[in-house]
Structure formats: C-alpha cells, structure tokens
Amino acid sequence: MTTRRTPTGNLLTLAEVLDELRVPRSTFFRWKATGRAPKTIKYPNGSLYVRRRDLDAWLTDHEEEAAA
Numbered sequence: 741m742t743t744r745r746t747p748t749g750n751l752l753t754l755a756e757v758l759d760e761l762r763v764p765r766s767t768f769f770r771w772k773a774t775g776r777a778p779k780t781i782k783y784p785n786g787s788l789y790v791r792r793r794d795l796d797a798w799l800t801d802h803e804e805e806a807a808a
Contacts, residue, residue, distance in 0.1 A: 750792040751781065757790045 752760075757778070758768055771777035778798035781789045 751789040752792060752795060754780075754788040754790070757795060760795070 754765075754768070758765060761768070768777055772780065778790050779794045781791070783789070
C-alpha cells in the first residue's frame with residue numbers, strides 16, 4: 741500500500757481504502773451516503789482520498805469488545 745505524504749498527513753486512495761476494508765465500492769458509497777464511512781477528501785478532479793489517521797480512528801471506533 742502506497743501512501744502519499746502531505747503536510748496534513750498520509751493520504752490513501754479510495755482503491756487502497758477499499759482493499760484494506762475488503763468492501764466493494766458500492767458498499768463504501770452506501771456508507772458514505774448514510775454518514776457511516778470514514779471521512780474523505782475530494783479533490784477538484786473528483787478523486788477521493790482518506791487520511792491514514794482518519795481511517796485508523798474510524799476502525800478503532802468500530803472495534804467490538806471481545807466476548808467473555
């Protein structure tokens with residue numbers, strides 16, 4: 741996985757995020773439409789990116805407690 745280093749942090753492409761989450765584009769965009777996806781950055785050319793830290797925080801927020 742290649743991340744782009746920017747002044748605001750490491751950016752992942754949408755394809756990289758989909759690969760890491762193991763979900764199809766349709767699922768990601770359904771989550772996005774309902775406010776359940778990680779925060780995205782939209783470039784003027786329409787490309788979507790996700791900051792590494794935002795994806796990590798989103799994953800942490802969706803962790804489930806281990807069953808006792």
